Amino acid sequence: MPTDNDDHVDRRTVLKYAGTAGAVGLAGCAGGDGEGGDGDAFELGVTMGQMDSGLDPQDHAETNTEIIVGQSYEGLLDRDKEGGIIAGLADDWERTDDGNVRFMLRDGLTFHNGDEVTPEDVRFSIRRIVFDDVGIVSPQSNDLGVVDEVTTGDGEVTVSFEGYNPIAFQLFATNGEIVQQSWVEENGGDYINRNVNGTGPFRITEYDSGNEGVYEPFEDYWDGEPAVGELTMSASSESSTRVNQLLAEETDIVTNVPPNEVSRVNDSDVARINSVPSARVIFLQMRYDVEPFSSQQFRQALNHAVDIESIIENVLNGFGSVTAQPTLEEHVGYNPDIDPYPYDPDEAERLVEESGHAGVEITLETPIGRYLRDVDIAQAAADQIDSLSNVSCGLEQREFSSLVQDITAPDIEDRPHFNLLGWGNGEFDGSQTLTPLLSSNGALTVLKNDEMDGLLTDAEATEDPDERVDILREANQLAHDLAPWVFMHQQFSVYGVSDDISWDPRTDEFIDPDTATQQ
Amino acid sequence: MSFGRFALKRSLQGIGVVWGVITVVFALRFVTPGSPINAVAPLDASQETRAAIAAELGLDQPLYVQYGQYVFNLLQGDMGRSYIKGQEVTTLVFERLPATVELAVAASVVALVLAIPLGVVSATNRNESVDYGATLLSLGGISTPNFWLGIMLILIFAVEFDVFNTSGRGVNVGDVALSLTNAEPFVGTLFAWLAYITLPAIALGTYFMALITRLTRSGMLDELSKGYVQAARAKGLPRTLIRYKHALRNTLIPVITVLGLQLGTLIGGAVITEAVFSWPGLGTLVIESINQRDWPALQGSLIVIGTSFVLVNILVDVVYAYLDPEVVND
Numbered sequence: 001m002p003t004d005n006d007d008h009v010d011r012r013t014v015l016k017y018a019g020t021a022g023a024v025g026l027a028g029c030a031g032g033d034g035e036g037g038d039g040d041a042f043e044l045g046v047t048m049g050q051m052d053s054g055l056d057p058q059d060h061a062e063t064n065t066e067i068i069v070g071q072s073y074e075g076l077l078d079r080d081k082e083g084g085i086i087a088g089l090a091d092d093w094e095r096t097d098d099g100n101v102r103f104m105l106r107d108g109l110t111f112h113n114g115d116e117v118t119p120e121d122v123r124f125s126i127r128r129i130v131f132d133d134v135g136i137v138s139p140q141s142n143d144l145g146v147v148d149e150v151t152t153g154d155g156e157v158t159v160s161f162e163g164y165n166p167i168a169f170q171l172f173a174t175n176g177e178i179v180q181q182s183w184v185e186e187n188g189g190d191y192i193n194r195n196v197n198g199t200g201p202f203r204i205t206e207y208d209s210g211n212e213g214v215y216e217p218f219e220d221y222w223d224g225e226p227a228v229g230e231l232t233m234s235a236s237s238e239s240s241t242r243v244n245q246l247l248a249e250e251t252d253i254v255t256n257v258p259p260n261e262v263s264r265v266n267d268s269d270v271a272r273i274n275s276v277p278s279a280r281v282i283f284l285q286m287r288y289d290v291e292p293f294s295s296q297q298f299r300q301a302l303n304h305a306v307d308i309e310s311i312i313e314n315v316l317n318g319f320g321s322v323t324a325q326p327t328l329e330e331h332v333g334y335n336p337d338i339d340p341y342p343y344d345p346d347e348a349e350r351l352v353e354e355s356g357h358a359g360v361e362i363t364l365e366t367p368i369g370r371y372l373r374d375v376d377i378a379q380a381a382a383d384q385i386d387s388l389s390n391v392s393c394g395l396e397q398r399e400f401s402s403l404v405q406d407i408t409a410p411d412i413e414d415r416p417h418f419n420l421l422g423w424g425n426g427e428f429d430g431s432q433t434l435t436p437l438l439s440s441n442g443a444l445t446v447l448k449n450d451e452m453d454g455l456l457t458d459a460e461a462t463e464d465p466d467e468r469v470d471i472l473r474e475a476n477q478l479a480h481d482l483a484p485w486v487f488m489h490q491q492f493s494v495y496g497v498s499d500d501i502s503w504d505p506r507t508d509e510f511i512d513p514d515t516a517t518q519q
Numbered sequence: 520m521s522f523g524r525f526a527l528k529r530s531l532q533g534i535g536v537v538w539g540v541i542t543v544v545f546a547l548r549f550v551t552p553g554s555p556i557n558a559v560a561p562l563d564a565s566q567e568t569r570a571a572i573a574a575e576l577g578l579d580q581p582l583y584v585q586y587g588q589y590v591f592n593l594l595q596g597d598m599g600r601s602y603i604k605g606q607e608v609t610t611l612v613f614e615r616l617p618a619t620v621e622l623a624v625a626a627s628v629v630a631l632v633l634a635i636p637l638g639v640v641s642a643t644n645r646n647e648s649v650d651y652g653a654t655l656l657s658l659g660g661i662s663t664p665n666f667w668l669g670i671m672l673i674l675i676f677a678v679e680f681d682v683f684n685t686s687g688r689g690v691n692v693g694d695v696a697l698s699l700t701n702a703e704p705f706v707g708t709l710f711a712w713l714a715y716i717t718l719p720a721i722a723l724g725t726y727f728m729a730l731i732t733r734l735t736r737s738g739m740l741d742e743l744s745k746g747y748v749q750a751a752r753a754k755g756l757p758r759t760l761i762r763y764k765h766a767l768r769n770t771l772i773p774v775i776t777v778l779g780l781q782l783g784t785l786i787g788g789a790v791i792t793e794a795v796f797s798w799p800g801l802g803t804l805v806i807e808s809i810n811q812r813d814w815p816a817l818q819g820s821l822i823v824i825g826t827s828f829v830l831v832n833i834l835v836d837v838v839y840a841y842l843d844p845e846v847v848n849d
Contacts, residue, residue, distance in 0.1 A: 050807070053558070054604040061561040137571040139560045193605040209606060209614060210807065211799035212687075236686055236797040237806075240670055244685040248678050401553030401812055408557065410566050423562075436563035443563040 041217075041229030042518045044501065045251035046511055047242050051210050051235040054193035057177040058129050061139035063424070067511050068233055071215055072112070073177035073198035076103045076122065076157075077169060081506045081515075083279070083330055083428045085173040089117065089199060089222075090157075093169065099463070100160040101168045107155070110220050111180045112196065112203040119152035124181035126150045126159060135184065143175040164461060166468055167429045170332070174426040174508070201226045201514040211235065226514035243496060246271050252498040253511065259317035259373065265496045275319055276505040278493040280424040281328055281433065282320075282371055284364065284381060284486035285407075285446045287417050292357035299483040301351035303341035305388055306381045306486055310343070315376045320489035325476040326433045328490050330507055333430025333459075333472025338480050340487065349388050358390035365419040367400040372491055378420045381486065407444060415446070422491065426508050430472040431459050438479055447484040522840060529836050533829040540825035541593065541818070545586055548814045554578075555602040558811035576602050589818070598822070599815035601808075608819035611804065616823060619800035621692050622792070623785035625716050626724030627778065634728045635774070638735020639767060645740065653732060660729025669722035669795035676718060684714045686797035692716075719796040723789055727781050734777060738770035772842055779835030783828035 052068035053060050060066070078088035087093075090103035109117035128134045130147045146162040161168065183197045196204050201223070202215035215231040234251070236242045242254040243261045247268050257265060257273060265271050286293035286302070293299060312320040324340040327333050352358055362385075366378035375397055385393035409415050421444075425433045436442040439456045440449075455475040462468040480487070495505050503516040555576065556569050564572075573579050577588070592599060598608035641653035677685040690712040698708035742748060743766050751761045790802035797803075801820050808817035 052604075053811070054601075054606060056605055059605055061559065061564075132571050137568070137575045139564060139568070139572065141568055142561070142563070142565060189600065189605050190607050190610070208799065209604060209611060210804060211797075234687065234797070237794050237803070238797070241673070241686050241795060241797055244673050244678050248681065248685045250685055250687075399553070399810075401557050401810065404557040404562065405553050408562060408564075408569075443565060 041227060042501075043230045043232070044228045044253070044513050044516055045232045045234065046253045046255075046513060047234050047236055047245055047251045048255045048511075049235060049237055049239070049242070051213070051233075055196055055204075055207070056136075056189070056192045057179065057198070058125070058138050058140060059136050059189075059193070063509050064235075067509075068213055069177070069196065069198075070200070070510055071202040071231065071233070071513070072196040072200040072204060072218075073179070074200045075172060075174075075176045075178060076105075077173040079173050079428075079506075079508060079510075081504055081512075083507045085169055088173075089122075089178055093172075095168075096158065098160075099164045100158050101165075101172070102156055102158045103172070104156045106222055109199055109222055111183070111199055112218055113180070113183065114220075115180060115182075117178065117180075117199060119155065119157045121181050122157045122178055123150040123152050124184070125178045126157075126176060128179070128184070129176060136189075140175055144171050164463060166460065166462060166465070167332075167427065167431060170427045170429045170432075174428075202228075202231050227517060228513055231513050246496045246498065249498065249500075252501050252516075253503060253513070254496040255493070255511070256372065257494045257496045259315070259319060259494075261496075262317055262319075262494070269499075271496050271498050273494060274497045274503070274505050275492045275494045276507055277321060277328075277330070278424070278491050279328065279330070279426055279428065279508050280371075280422050280491040281323055281326065282374075282377070282420070282422045282488045282491055283323070283326075284378075284488060285416075285419050285421055285437075285444075286484055286486070287412065287415060287446045288448055288484060289412065290417050292355060292360045292362065293417060295355035295357060296482060297351045297355035298357050298360075299486075300341070301348040301355065301388075301391075302385060302486045303483050304344045304348035304351065305385045305391075306488070307343040307384055308340070308488055311377055311380045312489055315373055315380055316489070316492075319372070319492040319494050321492075323487045323490055325480050325487065326438065326485070327430035327472065327476050328425065331425060331428045331430050331433075333434075333469055333476060335473040335476040335480075337473075338477060341483075345384075345388060349390055352388065352390045359392075360390075361392040361394070362418055363394045363396050365396045365398055365403060365416045367403050367420065368397050370400045371420075371422040372494075374420060374422075377488070381420075381488070412445070420488075424509065428508075430476065431456065434472070434475055434479065435460075438484060447482065449478070449482060452478055452482070522844075525840055526833075526837050529833045533833050536829050537822065537826050541590065541822055542586075544818050544821045545589060545814075548812070549582065551812070553812050555812040555814060558603050558813065593822075598819040601813055601816045603808075603811045603813045604816070608815045611816055612801065612819045612823050615799060615801045615804050615820075616827075617691070617693075618688055618798060619786055619789060619793070619802065620827075621688075622716070622719055622723060622789055622798055622800060623782055625720035626727060626785055626789075627782055629720045629724035630728035630731055631778070634731035635735050635767075635771075637728075638732045638770075639739055639762070641732065641736040642739035642743065643762060650736075653736070657729035657732040660725045660732075663725060665722050665726060666791045666795050668725060669719065669792055672718045672722055673795070682714075683718050686795075688715055688799055690715055719792050719798050722795070723785060723792040727785070730781070731774060731777065734774055735770060738773060739766055742766035742769050772839065775838060775842070776835055779831050779838075783831045786824055786827045786831075 048064055050064045052065040055069055057069040057073040075088050076090040078086050080086050089105060089109055091106045092104040094102050096102055111117060127150055129138045129140050130144055145165040145168060148160045148162050151158045180197055184192060194207055201218055201221045203218050204213050205216050206214040212234040217225045219225050239256060239258045243257060243265060245251045246254045247270060249270055262273050265273050286299050288294055308322050322340045324338045325335055364378055364382045366374055368375055379395055382393045382395040385391055406416050423433055435456050437444050438447045438452055439445060440453050452475060455471055459468050459471045462471060493505055493509055497503055501516050502519045556572050559572050560569055601608055601611060637653045641650045644650050673685050676682045695708050695712045698705045748761055748766055751765060789800060790806055793800045793802040801824060805820045
């Protein structure tokens with residue numbers, strides 16, 4: 001954005017001298033001029049691909065909404081930029097002797113309306129998420145584990161589970177935003193979805209559903225008022241429009257910059273690319289119960305047939321890293337001893353012959369536009385498989401909602417045989433990928449294997465963290481060997497960031513403008 | 520048939536069309552793959568959670584119950600609540616409608632202001648360089664995809680020369696009007712509004728401009744060759760009077776018809792332009808609703824678009840009948 005040192009006269013300068021300060025403010029030029037703030041306060045604009053699906057923090061299950069509401073609502077625990085667990089509204093937490101978890105609330109916490117945060121509010125919030133009879137059927141009902149009950153004490157809250165929950169703190173560090181009981185009970189769904197009353201660093205002053213939210217700092221924020229004086233979160237579905245906004249200095253942070261736009265940003269003198277490995281893994285699922293994918297050799301063959309390094313280099317411009325197991329490197333249970341399947345078409349052809357499925361025709365189904373360059377990635381993988389002399393592979397592009405309908409079908413027999421999928425694991429624990437995707441009862445499973453089920457059951461029940469890590473590592477080794485997926489890559493989050501600010505992206509795809517500083 | 524009966528007949532036909540839109544759009548949800556539950560619930564939601572969400576949204580009811588309930592609520596002005604946003608659809612739609620109407624009207628103004636003079640000049644200078652220039656321009660306008668034009672306009676006039684905003688609708692026409700009555704400087708607000716609306720209006724209006732130019736040119740040529748024009752010339756009437764009072768007026772009758780049809784199309788069809796310019800209109804809401812299978816929001820949007828289309832066409836028919844009374848008897 002222009003500074004006082006700019007020597008050219010641009011549109012904003014003209015508008016300013018035409019006396020349109022108010023109008024430009026209305027215009028949501030959150031990129032602003034870097035002028036007019038008090039002290040270090042500055043205006044910050046963030047442009048994403050899509051806005052929220054309503055502002056109720058407990059009635060959604062997707063990242064964009066979490067980013068929008070997460071500026072205003074917080075949980076008991078939080079995460080740092082690398083995914084480590086840090087304090088949130090609770091400044092201390094412990095596991096009790098009977099396996100429950102206890103959170104001690106900070107002193108003097110208030111909601112944006114000035115009311116004190118009470119343990120009863122926390123109890124209500126957790127119960128509203130996990131129990132259907134407390135107001136809403138929350139799509140987050142599985143996100144806190146199988147909660148049995150929530151009890152309150154003097155400045156503390158204790159959560160008990162049905163059985164032992166070894167990842168309770170991981171779950172609460174990612175999920176479970178706290179709302180005020182009386183505010184929720186006094187207001188209807190439409191109001192709660194258009195207004196906020198959280199404890200977070202920003203509160204919304206203007207909200208245009210699906211288009212823009214304008215925030216101001218919460219002066220009583222427990223961690224200190226943020227340096228950002230005005231925050232504007234907006235959406236542009238077209239990636240080229242987001243990049244143009246950044247280059248025209250109308251916004252400061254844009255999400256999901258496509259690889260083909262990276263050089264345009266880096267070559268500009270106003271912005272740069274910041275990227276970080278995300279918590280999302282991309283893979284090709286293969287159903288264990290249908291031929292030819294029922295053959296372990298065939299599944300391994302496909303892993304040898306796809307040159308993922310080449311795909312990362314050529315399709316993703318390097319914004320990805322090769323995976324060899326379901327669990328990502330930053331997550332609990334990652335097995336550092338597993339190497340990726342090497343790209344080896346000859347070995348792939350040999351394994352296909354050995355599987356007895358030479359000459360087979362298969363089709364890879366892929367969503368359109370759901371993940372970074374998903375169709376191009378799937379096309380490249382399908383072409384490489386098709387180039388084997390003894391396998392024909394076609395590609396079917398499918399609208400995401402339609403594909404998900406099949407992927408989540410109650411009966412595995414109704415699910416696709418071979419499809420591309422991405423999985424975000426915000427809890428940073430391997431079990432949160434392995435269980436839903438590879439256990440026999442997993443909601444999205446393509447595998448039924450007694451040994452895997454046994455390992456995951458053990459991991460759920462083990463109280464010793466070190467032992468649990470060993471079990472998860474073993475499960476990852478088993479997953480690698482069984483090859484129910486073609487292991488593709490870890491997706492990177494690619495942001496365009498204005499040179500006027502300093503900001504580091506997070507691994508969990510959340511955006512935290514309160515950590516941005518002006519430079 | 521009297522003029523009043525003609526207007527009433529057209530209005531009743533319009534109501535039938537809107538009811539048809541409601542029914543067809545409602546039926547579409549049952550033949551379209553995918554479910555709103557997939558947009559509400561996480562991928563790994565249990566079947567129990569999915570069933571509970573379906574029950575909360577009323578999706579577990581028989582079709583006729585859902586349809587009957589929907590029409591019953593609609594008759595009371597209640598379009599329901601968005602499955603995804605949890606917000607009232609009526610509010611969602613009417614928040615977006617002004618932006619779409621503003622863009623459609625601005626695009627029409629851009630188109631008409633350029634097209635009618637161009638068409639007239641082109642026709643009155645047939646086979647001369649100005650005619651070739653106008654023809655080339657209109658051919659270019661018809662052939663250029665508006666998403667490409669929009670991106671080029673942004674790159675040149677917003678990013679490179681910084682004359683206009685790249686996207687968004689920071690200032691609206693209402694702000695401009697309000698600036699006349701409050702302390703906000705009018706000229707500055709007007710310029711700020713123009714900075715937002717100009718590029719999307721050009722991108723959306725270019726095709727329309729090209730169409731009207733061609734229509735005006737051919738209409739003028741047709742009228743200028745008619746006997747009454749020759750008679751007027753023989754009577755010694757001034758050339759400008761013949762062209763602009765007689766020939767142009769008759770030319771404008773089909774232009775008004777096309778204008779009405781196109782304005783309806785612009786209200787419903789600005790989807791791509793809205794996406795390129797992040798214009799927060801109904802088109803964007805329609806796309807979001809389709810992707811997420813948010814049926815109440817989609818139905819509400821399409822009903823409003825359909826109703827707008829019908830209303831504009833009724834208005835055009837009535838104006839047409841007023842300009843040419845023989846239409847009433849036809």
